[in-house]
Amino acid sequence: MGCTRALVANRAVRLAGVIALGALSGASSAAPLGPAAVNLAATATVTASSEQPHLPATAVADGRICRPNAMLGEFGSWAVVGDTAKGQAEISFAWPQPTTVAEVVYVGRCAWGEGETFREYEIRAEGRPEPVARGEFEKRAGPQLVSFAPVETPRLTIAFLSSHGGANPGANEILVFSTPTADVERAVAFAPNSIWSDHAVIQRDRPVRVWGTSADGEEIAVEFRGETFRTLAAGTTWQTTLPPQPAGGPYELAITAAGRTTRCRDVLVGEVWVASGQSNMEMPVEPSVWPSKYDGVTDHAAEVKAADVPGIRMFYVPRVASGGPLADTGGRWQVCSPKTVGGFAAVPYFFGRRLHETLGVPIGLVDCSWGATYIEPWTSLDGLHSIAELAEVTAVATKDKAEYDAALAANPAAPPAAHQHQPTRLFNGMVHRLTPYAIRGAIWYQGEGNVGDGMRYFHKLRALVAGWRDAWGEGQFPFLLVQLAPYDYGMYKGSKDPYKLPALWEAQAAAAALPNVDMATITDVSDVKNIHPPDKRSVGERLAVVALAGTYGADTPSRGPIYSHYILEPGRIRVALDTGGFRLASRDGKPLSWFTIAGADQVFHPAEADIDGAAVVVRSADVPEPKHVRFGWHKLAEPNLANEAGLPAAPFRTDTWTVQTGLDE
Known part of the structure; x- marks a missing residue:
């Protein structure tokens, strides 16, 4: 028998x-x-x-x-x-x-x-x-x-x-x-990559790669919208490319090989964005799927009821750290509804909802985040190698990679364990597997773990962005980051230094000047006693207006005032701002706050500040011969300078004096 x-x-x-x-x-x-x-x-x-x-x-x-x-x-x-x-x-x-x-x-x-x-x-x-x-x-x-x-x-x-x-x-x-x-x-x-599954959203108006594993020489047929695309597996992998598709759906995509057909049903064509970072990007809409210390987003019950939006889908990337690049780690798409949205990462959800409402096309969001992680694990080894200022981190990552390769060669059946805090480990385990998938861009909310880096964080962002763009091979796709909210990081990091966070803000602002990189400022969306501010809707929507203006060409205010230059005048300093054509304003109607001014002694004093056209005039009776101005330069600063659209000005300083982080270059 x-x-x-x-x-x-x-x-x-x-x-x-x-x-x-x-x-x-x-x-x-x-x-x-x-x-x-x-x-x-x-x-x-x-x-x-x-x-x-x-x-x-x-x-x-x-x-x-x-x-x-x-x-x-x-x-x-x-x-x-x-x-x-x-x-x-x-x-x-x-x-x-x-x-x-x-x-x-x-x-x-x-x-x-x-x-x-x-x-x-x-x-x-x-x-x-x-x-x-x-x-x-x-x-x-x-x-x-x-x-x-x-x-x-x-x-x-x-x-x-x-x-x-x-x-x-x-x-x-x-x-x-x-x-x-x-x-x-x-x-x-034979196995298509897990991202090719029911309810997927694929990027419109761009060639779309479909890929997976199979026996060497196996013929794979991909059927989509009445056309069939064939390819042969080379080694153990295969890949074919669909021509650019207009927004629409639902469709079925069928992949056949080795006597088996995998059908991806309810597939939409629209806009696809990757969302990555640490806990503030990972935070879900409802508190029930997060530890009790997190109470959900603001008005989460109402947000859940309003979430019957099947045109929004989210793909969750399982949290995996690896010493070498992984091709597939599972995951699945979920359709947005009141039953599912509670577990959606909140910032990308609100980001996607605003895009969906404005563009009128399906939105696919790929949640690739992990709480309490640093930027280094999310960065590729190639990205680290591209930035000379990161030679020390690169040397560590290169040594780790050589040790991993040697251990894997000695025992292929048991890859060495990896930790999510080691450089490149999350790029290898979570990001690399996504890189064949066509996307419009990425949003990034991270930095809490790197407070104290100062301008070194700028170089790390350069490496991250360069490595991701190189891996996707789709040119300089949009990369949008969140400038962290004010918070008492002295309590969090065991230090009383109030300038560590502003130094990180400065690095984030510098990165926002890189080609096709932009930033959302959220100094007005904060809780200085809560490292996880619950107003995730404002954060997601602020990222969305940055994308709508910069990526999709919408005529909409997307950023608050940005520092341009300063002019020394007798007893005062005139700070010119790039207002984007919008008038300057105090968002709460009160006198402008969180301006300080210093003379040659480099001692900063609280200052009075008045709006004068596209500039702010700053003075203090304690500083008769001022040299420099700082705005919002404190970890607890929630300043009120904004534009008439209500978007806050990003913190800045006019000086280059040493910041008290102990980590400046």
Whole structure:
């Protein structure tokens, strides 16, 4: 009855290597492979004795094999309801006509917890009194093969006979073949990148790359909007390119190879932005999906009710640190609705909502963030190498990469562990896998972890931006950053120095002058006692108006006044500002605040400041011969200088005197 345990085990070992490494052993083929065995599960009606609503039985026949250790709720999983499984569960494949079957490939769940497994199984063919195969699956994520004598049946059932303590056992994918000689290695090697899944949003008006893994020489066919695009896998990867598409949808994108078809349903074409950074970018809309110290965004209950916006989708990139670049780590798209938006990263959500309302096209947001991280892990090694001022960091990252490569070569099955604080680790584990995907631009909200860097942060931003643009290969795409809100970083960093944060602001403002880089100032959207200000809507919308003006050419105010130059006048200093054509104003109607002035002694005193056209005139009776002015130059500064559109002026200083961070160059 069925194959022996030895055959299952031996074939399973070989197949597991394919899934874990995304590669096949053996010499590279020079010619395309012949026709592959067809996965019969794709044409079956799939039902189960028990299933969870978000992890249904149909997921095992969706053509997707997600990688080991991907998210537990990955789109390739079926799980049973523990209370109704009663120690066993069945999953069935039914066809309209009797079908010959002879082989089953069971791909275990992509993530396993202790006790979450069924092991003993029987395979039953309708019309046969006895099981056609029985045995025991191993508790692991990879594929395991069961072969048996060919049998013709309208329904094949896999019965899991006993639960070993788990409430949610199940499967990632199940493949069914008609012959025991099916080339299963080819079938399980084929996998589109996880970002190609249901509800995806692809970038309009640009060539769009579609890619994934497969056996060397495999032909891949991608069908979209009535056209078919073909390519051959080279080594273990493949890639083809769709021509530019106008905004629209929903559409279906089908990818076929090795007898399997993966269908991406409900695909929209619109605008795609990557959102990255640390906790302020990661913060969700609702408090229920964040530790209790975070109470959600301002008016979160009302925001959730108003979130029936299916034209906005968000792709969550799993948090993975790696010493080398990873091709795929899982993830899935979610459609914006009152049921899902609570878990959406709030800043990109509000950013996308404003774009959606204004542009009238679908918006795809890729959440690639991780709280309490530094800028260095998000930067590529190539980006670090491009900036001479970062030689010390680059040397550390280069040494780490060499050690990683050596350890991986010695034991390919066990990549060395990596930490999210090490340079390049998050670029490798989270950003690199996205770089073939066409995007419009990126938004960046980070710096809390780098307070104290001073102008060194400017060089780090240069490296980050250069590395990302080089990796995507789409030119100088827009890169929009958030200038941090005022906060008592002395309390946070164990220092009383009030100038560390302004020094970082200065670095962020300097980066905003780089080609196609811009910045949103949020000194008026803060809580100096809360490092996570809850008004994420204002932050996201402020980034959106920067994008609308700079990227999409909208005639809208996008930034507050920016320092231009100063003129020394008797007893006062005239500070000229770039107002963008808007009048200067006090946003609260009170006298201008947070101006200080100093003479040659470099001692700054509080100053009076008055608006005079496109300039501010600054004076102090304590400084009869002033030399320099500073504005908002304190970690707690919430100044009121703005333009008539209500956008705040960015902090600045006219001097180049040493700032008391201890880290200035």
